[in-house]
Amino acid sequence: xxxxxxxxxxxxxxxxxxxxxxxxxxxxxxxxxxxxxxxxxxxxxxxxxxxxxxxxxxxxxxxxxxxxxxxxxxxxxxxxxxxxxxxxxxxxxxxxxxxxxxxxxxxxxxxxxxxxxxxxxxxxxxxxxxxxxxxxxxxxxxxxxxxxxxxxxxxxxxxxxxxxxxxxxxxxxxxxxxxxxxxxxxxxxxxxxxxxxxxxxxxxxxxxxxxxxxxxxxxxxxxxxxxxxxxxxxxxxxxxxxxxxxxxxxxxxxxxxxxxxxxxxxxxxxxxxxxxxxxxxxxxxxxxxxxxxxxxxxxxxxxxxxxxx
Amino acid sequence: xxxxxxxxxxxxxxxxxxxxxxxxxxxxxxxxxxxxxxxxxxxxxxxxxxxxxxxxxxxxxxxxxxxxxxxxxxxxxxxxxxxxxxxxxxxxxxxxxxxxxxxxxxxxxxxxxxxxxxxxxxxxxxxxxxxxxxxxxxxxxxxxxxxxxxxxxxxxxxxxxxxxxxxxxxxxxxxxxxxxxxxxxxxxxxxxxxxxxxxxxxxxxxxxxxxxxxxxxxxxxxxxxxxxxxxxxxxxxxxxxxxxxxxxxxxxxxxxxxxxxxxxxxxxxxxxxxxxxxxxxxxxxxxxxxxxxxxxxxxxxxxxxxxxx
Numbered sequence: 286x287x288x289x290x291x292x293x294x295x296x297x298x299x300x301x302x303x304x305x306x307x308x309x310x311x312x313x314x315x316x317x318x319x320x321x322x323x324x325x326x327x328x329x330x331x332x333x334x335x336x337x338x339x340x341x342x343x344x345x346x347x348x349x350x351x352x353x354x355x356x357x358x359x360x361x362x363x364x365x366x367x368x369x370x371x372x373x374x375x376x377x378x379x380x381x382x383x384x385x386x387x388x389x390x391x392x393x394x395x396x397x398x399x400x401x402x403x404x405x406x407x408x409x410x411x412x413x414x415x416x417x418x419x420x421x422x423x424x425x426x427x428x429x430x431x432x433x434x435x436x437x438x439x440x441x442x443x444x445x446x447x448x449x450x451x452x453x454x455x456x457x458x459x460x461x462x463x464x465x466x467x468x469x470x471x472x473x474x475x476x477x478x479x480x481x482x483x484x485x486x487x488x489x490x491x492x493x494x495x496x497x498x499x500x501x502x503x504x505x506x507x508x509x510x511x512x513x514x515x516x517x518x519x520x521x522x523x524x525x526x527x528x529x530x531x532x533x534x535x536x537x538x539x540x541x542x543x544x545x546x547x548x549x550x551x552x553x554x555x556x557x558x559x560x561x562x563x564x565x566x567x568x569x570x571x572x573x574x575x576x577x578x579x580x581x582x583x584x585x586x587x588x589x590x591x592x593x594x
Numbered sequence: 595x596x597x598x599x600x601x602x603x604x605x606x607x608x609x610x611x612x613x614x615x616x617x618x619x620x621x622x623x624x625x626x627x628x629x630x631x632x633x634x635x636x637x638x639x640x641x642x643x644x645x646x647x648x649x650x651x652x653x654x655x656x657x658x659x660x661x662x663x664x665x666x667x668x669x670x671x672x673x674x675x676x677x678x679x680x681x682x683x684x685x686x687x688x689x690x691x692x693x694x695x696x697x698x699x700x701x702x703x704x705x706x707x708x709x710x711x712x713x714x715x716x717x718x719x720x721x722x723x724x725x726x727x728x729x730x731x732x733x734x735x736x737x738x739x740x741x742x743x744x745x746x747x748x749x750x751x752x753x754x755x756x757x758x759x760x761x762x763x764x765x766x767x768x769x770x771x772x773x774x775x776x777x778x779x780x781x782x783x784x785x786x787x788x789x790x791x792x793x794x795x796x797x798x799x800x801x802x803x804x805x806x807x808x809x810x811x812x813x814x815x816x817x818x819x820x821x822x823x824x825x826x827x828x829x830x831x832x833x834x835x836x837x838x839x840x841x842x843x844x845x846x847x848x849x850x851x852x853x854x855x856x857x858x859x860x861x862x863x864x865x866x867x868x869x870x871x872x873x874x875x876x877x878x879x880x881x882x883x884x885x886x887x888x889x890x891x892x893x894x895x896x897x898x899x900x901x902x903x
Contacts (some may be wrong), residue, residue, distance in 0.1 A: 359659060370776055372769075372775040372776070374777075424795075451638070460681075466617065466680055466681040466682075467681070467823060467824075467825065468821070469821045470799065470823055471821040473823075478765060487799060489777065490796060490799035490800070490817065490880060491799070491816065491819070493818060495821075503821075505821045505895055506895065506896075506897075506898070507800065507817075507818025507819075507821075507895055507896060508816075508818070508896070509800065509802060509816025509817070509818065510815075510816075512777070512778045512802070512812075512814045513778065514776060514778040514779055514782075515776075516776065543898070543899055546897070546898040546899070547898055547901060549898075550898055568732070577901070580901060581900075584900060586814055586815060586816055587815070587816060587817070587896050587898075588815075588855070589815070589817070589852070589855040589856055589858075589859055589893075589896075590852055590855070591890075591893060592856060594884070
């Protein structure tokens with residue numbers, strides 16, 4: 286039982302208008318795991334260098350994340366340096382040192398192969414496919430990607446998409462992937478390529494979900510972002526979102542429309558907490574009571590009454 | 595009974611990736627009036643030149659819009675020429691000929707002075723104030739503005755805001771007006787200046803409403819935009835939105851939170867229809883049954899279930 290995640294573990298140096306951190310724990314697999322751990326058992330597949338700090342391993346263990354798939358390789362852990370300015374919507378990458386992540390070949394521990402829920406973090410689409418092929422009969426595979434792979438590995442990405450049920454990407458990536466300026470048209474195109482659900486992350490504007498009904502009609506769900514007054518550090522928001530989403534589905538063992546909508550709201554809840562402090566600082570102190578409370582705030586945020594006929 | 599609107603009547607020449615129209619009926623007061631007329635009696639205050647076409651007057655009359663406040667002045671009607679490209683989010687103005695609109699001094703017919711609902715379209719804030727001062731005891735005054743007035747008439751605009759209950763502006767204008775990159779902070783600031791409700795239009799991302807509860811806490815409501823696959827012409831979307839919003843409040847004679855939320859959804863419904871064809875072409879053929887149907891689609895678009903405790 287639980288959700289398998291493959292992705293990066295990184296040390297991030299981040300500067301925002303509100304301050305900066307040096308070599309703070311980060312990476313897609315870490316944000317995803319900590320977020321998803323509020324809802325489900327998480328099994329991680331990633332690699333780190335010999336410099337991976339015991340306290341960072343401890344954080345993941347304290348969230349009951351299964352680290353059997355965390356490979357320790359001779360060398361240094363992946364490092365990313367970036368900064369955000371103005372409205373904090375876009376990160377500017379200053380430095381990327383892949384280090385041990387450069388030769389990463391995900392190895393799925395035997396006991397992970399029975400898992401039903403799989404999240405493919407933003408890595409080379411060929412590696413994403415290797416991971417899926419090692420899992421016996423996953424019930425739900427979700428996947429992230431980025432412009433770098435859309436530009437450089439389009440054909441490989443298309444192959445991966447055939448094996449993916451839920452594609453979770455941002456607005457720009459959606460339009461670029463489909464080569465369509467209109468999001469609805471872009472969604473229709475992408476839903477013809479494999480994924481049966483497309484979840485578009487739109488930052489401060491919220492999330493839009495597209496899927497096809499059994500009669501091939503487009504079904505759309507939209508939820509605004511939680512109004513955060515102090516966005517300290519957006520790093521990891523997308524992976525926290527995916528963690529909340531997949532964690533909820535895995536934890537409830539549901540894949541129906543109603544569960545996916547609730548999962549998107551839980552994802553939005555987790556992303557909104559994540560940006561309130563640097564790195565994992567907010568998620569590490571978060572309680573499930575706070576998560577439930579914010580879910581209910583989302584009900585109020587979006588509520589309006591039916592009109593009488 | 596009904597809603598008073600002051601604004602422009604124009605002939606628009608518009609080019610989009612889907613085609614172009616020459617000298618089509620437009621202007622903030624026109625889009626507002628036709629949209630609001632689905633919900634309420636509308637009383638218009640504006641001016642046109644001698645060239646105003648009988649068929650355009652007929653369109654407004656066919657929607658039962660009261661034209662007692664439509665002044666005909668020697669000269670030509672206001673003309674605007676613009677184009678949209680790419681994702682149709684931003685208009686590029688090619689030509690503006692104010693013509694008779696340049697010397698516009700809104701005169702409120704005696705019988706309009708008892709009206710409870712007032713919409714101040716995007717005109718000089720000094721003129722907006724003149725209109726409000728001519729209405730005896732309005733229950734609800736809503737107002738639009740634009741960067742041009744925020745930059746050039748800031749102090750006058752601040753005076754106008756003191757007399758306004760609902761400010762309806764877009765994302766960029768909100769941040770510019772408050773000089774704040776964070777929308778929530780910007781909203782808090784603006785709500786300290788007079789308006790008790792701020793409605794932020796965010797185009798394809800939907801609408802966010804901010805207001806203060808009696809205990810001065812921020813209350814937020816967010817609704818996504820209707821997923822329109824063919825945005826033909828965004829001209830007038832903002833005024834159609836305001837028309838649906840104010841028309842619904844005026845028609846139901848309600849100003850409570852629940853009504854405002856429904857009104858925002860009706861505004862979104864009207865804006866989504868407006869962009870489906872050029873000029874007034876979609877609104878002129880629209881039926882109230884279609885409006886109600888799309889309102890219900892918004893319920894489905896935004897619906898998710900509470901979680902069990």
